[in-house]
Amino acid sequence: MKTHKLFDNGSHTWLMFGRDEEKPEQIIDTNQYIVITKNNALLMDPGGIELFSAMLSAVIKQVPANKITHLFASHQDPDIISSLGLWDQALPSATLHSPWLWESFIRHFGMHNIHYAAIPDEGNSLKLDSVTLDFIPAHYLHSSGNFNVYDSKAKILMSGDIGAALETVEAPLFVEDFDDHIDKMKMFHQRWMPSNKAKNDWVQRVRKLDIDMMCPQHGRIFKGDNVKRFLDWFEALEVGLINKGSN
């Protein structure tokens, strides 16, 4: 598991964990993110059960366990949060922020100690020391209850499955040539995302945000102008398709 620093301004740090070479071949590669503030840390989309010990090992190199006070799960998928039962043993007094829609489902992963903070459909915010993180609605992209995390100071949007690309663990961290990258994203967005209306609604909402980096849960990070390129491409893309020959 590799660790990359994405942002650091003295008051807080963003790190990305991913490109895990030891992960079993059949499971999708995932990016995990953490925001570390003075006394707290928020771990986002902590990943699948298969990844837990690699993740905890990587995280514990950066912060002590008792500083990880908050977890976030953008939605209910196993690659997002099936490790919950083990985090529940490791961080018994943490709070999990996740869509209200999925509470009774996510609890199936095993949650006896961690507190579930249900995010309402319209989203809300979390204050970590001096840093405010916004949970931005991204419903039906692809999950019917789904949020992004936005940090207006770092200008980072953690976009979950939006912007995801299916790639190998050797893939670079950042999108280099946007047009080249389209091939790796197209099928994922068309096949997993069901609603053009929800998609366009999200594009409108996100266009209003000041974003330097858009960080998906799979694949590469979009930086600078590539963020706008992604929004334009995504807006024009027709989703909710089963299209065998295309991709």
Next chain:
Amino acid sequence: MSEASTNYFVCVAEIAAKLDQATHIAQQLSLTASNARAVALRAGERAAGFRPLTDFIDRLAEITISSSKKINLLASRLSQTSADKVRADDAIEHFHAVYIKAKNSPYISSLDSQLMRCESVQEDLNRKYRRQIDQLSDELAMLSNELRNAVILATLSRVEASQAGSEYQEALINVADNVEGAAGKIKEHIKYSQQMVSILEEY
């Protein structure tokens, strides 16, 4: 580890299934008792000795049903404890992997208190597991003991049947056979369950 844990879930589930079957047989047994009571009534004075036996058959059915219920409850508690035990064992195993992978981390000791907590939970669960196994095994032994009375009951029923006169004799002998047959089948289920318990005791 994972193979053993699958086994204990399977063993516990098999015990519950066997006792479910025992309950069904006991329900039939109580039907047998009420039929026998009707026959004995019709046979009148000559079957007077048979009537108290039907109460004993009833009692045997009742004990089997209530004891099976109890064993089922114990088995489902044991299954829950097994699941908790697997979860605790699993977490500890993962923590140990982290201690190796992140041994140079300045924060590695921040996991110590959680590991200790998990280990103490694991010990509690191990004790609970032993205790529940013992309860299960005691209850099975108790039921098996009760069923020994079935042989005596069947013998007495046959003696009484032979005095009830030819018209009712066959029906009452049939009752005796039913009691003996049912008890035999239930005993087999108990014996099998006891074998499962002895497998569980090894974990």
